[in-house]
Amino acid sequence: MSKERLIIFDTTLRDGEQSPGASMTQEEKIRIALMLEKMRVDVIEGGFPIASPGDFESVKAIASIVKDSTICGLARALEKDIDRAAEAIKPANSGRIHTFIATSPIHMQNKLRMTPDQVVEQAVFAVKRARNYTDDVEFSCEDAGRSEFDFLCRVIEAAIDAGARTINIPDTVGYQIPSVFGEIVGRLIQTIPNADKAIFSVHCHNDLGLAVGNSLSAVMNGARQVECTINGLGERAGNASLEEIVMAVCTRADVFPVETRIDTTHIVPTSRLVSSVTGFPVQPNKAIVGANAFAHESGIHQDGVLKHRETYEIMRAQDVGWSDNKIVLGKHSGRNAFKTRLQELNIELKSEEELNAAFSRFKDLADRKHDIFDEDLMVLMMDARAAEESAVYELVASHVCSETGESPNARVTLKVEGVEHTATAMGGGPVDAVFKAIEAIVGESATLALYSVNNITSGTDAQGEVTVRLEKSGRIIHGHGADTDIVIASAKSYVDAWNKLASQSLREHPQHHQGV
Ligand SMILES: CC(=O)SCCNC(=O)CCNC(=O)[C@H](O)C(C)(C)COP(=O)(O)OP(=O)(O)OC[C@H]1O[C@@H](n2cnc3c(N)ncnc32)[C@H](O)[C@@H]1OP(=O)(O)O
Ligand SMILES: CC(C)C(=O)C(=O)O
Numbered sequence: 001m002s003k004e005r006l007i008i009f010d011t012t013l014r015d016g017e018q019s020p021g022a023s024m025t026q027e028e029k030i031r032i033a034l035m036l037e038k039m040r041v042d043v044i045e046g047g048f049p050i051a052s053p054g055d056f057e058s059v060k061a062i063a064s065i066v067k068d069s070t071i072c073g074l075a076r077a078l079e080k081d082i083d084r085a086a087e088a089i090k091p092a093n094s095g096r097i098h099t100f101i102a103t104s105p106i107h108m109q110n111k112l113r114m115t116p117d118q119v120v121e122q123a124v125f126a127v128k129r130a131r132n133y134t135d136d137v138e139f140s141c142e143d144a145g146r147s148e149f150d151f152l153c154r155v156i157e158a159a160i161d162a163g164a165r166t167i168n169i170p171d172t173v174g175y176q177i178p179s180v181f182g183e184i185v186g187r188l189i190q191t192i193p194n195a196d197k198a199i200f201s202v203h204c205h206n207d208l209g210l211a212v213g214n215s216l217s218a219v220m221n222g223a224r225q226v227e228c229t230i231n232g233l234g235e236r237a238g239n240a241s242l243e244e245i246v247m248a249v250c251t252r253a254d255v256f257p258v259e260t261r262i263d264t265t266h267i268v269p270t271s272r273l274v275s276s277v278t279g280f281p282v283q284p285n286k287a288i289v290g291a292n293a294f295a296h297e298s299g300i301h302q303d304g305v306l307k308h309r310e311t312y313e314i315m316r317a318q319d320v321g322w323s324d325n326k327i328v329l330g331k332h333s334g335r336n337a338f339k340t341r342l343q344e345l346n347i348e349l350k351s352e353e354e355l356n357a358a359f360s361r362f363k364d365l366a367d368r369k370h371d372i373f374d375e376d377l378m379v380l381m382m383d384a385r386a387a388e389e390s391a392v393y394e395l396v397a398s399h400v401c402s403e404t405g406e407s408p409n410a411r412v413t414l415k416v417e418g419v420e421h422t423a424t425a426m427g428g429g430p431v432d433a434v435f436k437a438i439e440a441i442v443g444e445s446a447t448l449a450l451y452s453v454n455n456i457t458s459g460t461d462a463q464g465e466v467t468v469r470l471e472k473s474g475r476i477i478h479g480h481g482a483d484t485d486i487v488i489a490s491a492k493s494y495v496d497a498w499n500k501l502a503s504q505s506l507r508e509h510p511q512h513h514q515g516v
């Protein structure tokens with residue numbers, strides 16, 4: 001059975017732009033409008049042409065360039081606003097004038113300072129004026145969410161008689177709750193005698209976080225247009241978010257009697273564009289477009305997703321424009337995710353014991369570092385294998401005291417062939433002091449030909465990777481160590497280098513090797 005169409009009316013460029021700090025230039029509005037067109041949005045509200053010459057020019061430019069979507073301009077119920085909006089949308093293939101007036105007692109009395117009769121008269125005048133320019137006229141009862149039901153019926157019936165083909169019921173201040181709002185919209189459609197001559201639309205704000213819920217409840221009760229914005233941008237707490245409405249209708253096709261014509265694969269790129277143009281970051285846990293919307297860090301979820309994606313995902317990341325879902329390694333991750341990532345990095349684990357040992361080192365690192373990147377894993381595995389191959393010396397503890405005006409003092413404990421040895425030393429810097437303490441335990445020194453530190457990933461909690469080059473008796477060896485503390489990374493690299501020297505000399509002169 002074919003479904004009715006739900007018209008997606010995007011107002012990112014009008015209500016979204018009303019968000020403090022979200023003003024856009026004409027060029028930016030055009031870029032966003034082109035993305036919305038590509039996404040197959042039905043109606044793009046490009047701006048409020050009377051607001052400024054810039055907004056007028058933006059709507060006009062969008063109307064000239066965008067051909068597949070209807071271009072709409074907003075206008076108060078005033079002649080000058082409507083004439084200006086008509087002028088701006090003139091170049092459009094399909095143009096709409098959206099005129100509005102408030103219908104709630106609080107707005108009529110305190111803001112408009114008009115009687116209900118005057119409001120009805122003004123609404124009728126505005127719709128008729130707009131109809132002189134286009135057949136596609138939308139009328140909104142601003143603050144319908146707090147308007148009296150009987151008065152709404154009266155003004156809407158009059159607006160439809162005057163020629164409005166879309167009737168919008170805005171919950172301007174986000175006051176409504178889904179069950180009540182849906183019931184109001186349904187009852188308006190049932191009660192108003194000429195309701196069948198117009199498409200009913202909703203425009204919900206998010207002051208109580210209910211904009212999407214209210215919109216969807218209205219759809220279940222007969223609304224066939226939803227006004228929404230990318231990333232939920234808009235006045236105060238924003239508008240209903242386009243991506244959430246569209247994906248709810250699409251994902252729960254078993255529940256909603258409607259379908260949209262949106263190409264959902266453009267959702268994430270459009271969200272990114274709006275975020276970069278406005279400078280409003282998208283919160284990581286935002287549905288559909290947040291960085292974590294398709295990311296899994298917990299072991300149990302990762303295990304489930306790796307076995308069967310749908311255990312923890314109700315949509316496919318690719319269907320909304322992500323390249324894929326993400327398995328993020330962190331302190332909540334489990335063995336399955338860890339092992340899978342190592343396999344993807346072509347790091348083979350020889351045994352279950354090796355997996356367990358590597359996993360426990362990974363957990364230690366994850367306790368100290370939020371995000372574990374592939375580079376972290378590679379160094380972790382390299383370090384572990386190098387240590388396994390040639391572990392004469394094992395770093396047990398390193399303590400450095402570094403005070404302004406004082407020479408740094410280090411105390412290092414190494415396990416040498418199973419026995420712990422501790423030494424202290426002063427140095428020119430904390431790393432120098434640690435190296436001297438290690439040499440005191442090893443009982444030898446070597447020429448330090450190179451010392452370099454690189455951060456493996458970015459951020460102040462990144463791991464530092466230290467490489468040292470030691471020259472001793474004509475031999476050159478390198479040691480590596482990584483840690484979130486670079487003094488400890490240095491100690492590890494120095495111990496690694498001494499382990500390599502020890503294993504070389506053991507291979508060359510087994511008879512001379514006497515430990516420490
Ligand atoms: C719920 C919404 O999102 S509504 C859209 C809100 N968006 C904006 O306001 C952004 C663009 N706005 C603007 O640039 C300016 O407010 C303008 C150009 C529209 C008007 O500017 P000004 O003429 O300086 O008026 P100002 O903004 O101070 O006050 C609004 C006037 O419009 C009247 N008004 C408000 N809504 C309507 C309406 N729908 N129909 C007719 N008059 C209205 C107010 O009663 C007030 O009239 P008054 O000056 O006679 O008291
Ligand atoms: C202009 C109208 C539709 C509006 O933005 C609102 O009421 O929130």
Ligand SMILES: [Mg+2]
Nearest residue numbers: 015172203235
């Ligand atoms: Mg609004």
